[in-house]
Amino acid sequence: MYRFLLTPRWWGINVFVILAIPFCIFMGSWQLGRFEDRVQTHEDASTRAASNRQEAPRPLAELLPVDQATVGKRTTARGRYDKQLLVPDRTLDDRTGFYVLTLLRTDGGRALPVVRGWLPGAPDPAKAPAPPAGEVTVTGSLQAAETPGENGASARSGWPAGQTGVISAASLVNLVPYDVYDASVTLDRGDAGMRAVPVSEPQNTGLDLKAFQNLGYTAEWFAFVGFVVFMWFRLLRREAELARDAELGLLPADEAAETAAAGAAAEKEPAREPAGAAD
Structure with missing residues (x-):
């Protein structure tokens, strides 16, 4: 009944299944590993953030460039x-x-962007407290330059005078006539009654959409394994039923002839003599 497994068609199906299953398992395992790496990175970042809050502040020059x-x-x-x-x-x-x-214009001449605090509502220069006069010392958390779409940074251009959508040297260089550090500092405490801005996590360290995409891809690849196995057994069962019906004479004439031809080809295949055997 299962002589059809020796036909070229089924040889192709079997080879495809043998190659597809380990490939899907490998890809699923790789995506699962990517998800686990992101989880570990997130945990490491959380631990590092807690440690950073306990450390004494260090001079800016010792922490640049930001990574x-x-x-x-x-x-x-x-x-x-x-x-x-x-x-x-x-x-x-x-x-x-x-x-x-x-x-903040530092002694070296370059300016350091300092986020002094957050205020609710629409941006209004009248609401923003004026900065302290004279020389000051600021203490806060070092932040990398923003990119559009990160931490709420806007890619929109043409902001009104006195506003910017992205905190980075690339966006500020056109607003001030001096060099700007490609980093920023958020004050530990909001200045002049403003709310302090929370420290944002480094890029690619959180359990974001990409992490859960990896987890979803893992489920998809393992589901493919089940689908391939299911389809192989389904085709096998259907072919076996056709072969059985052909033996019992229950198939229409054209299908019976086709099934018989496939069975005959399978029987002849192993019986072929190798070239030169008659010599």
């Missing part, structure tokens, strides 16, 4: 506040407001 090892660490810098900007569309506790961003 995943230094982002979030507490730093200190000294200088004079200069130009002040508002960063709109920033959410805190499900409320929309804006950051008050003031550039």
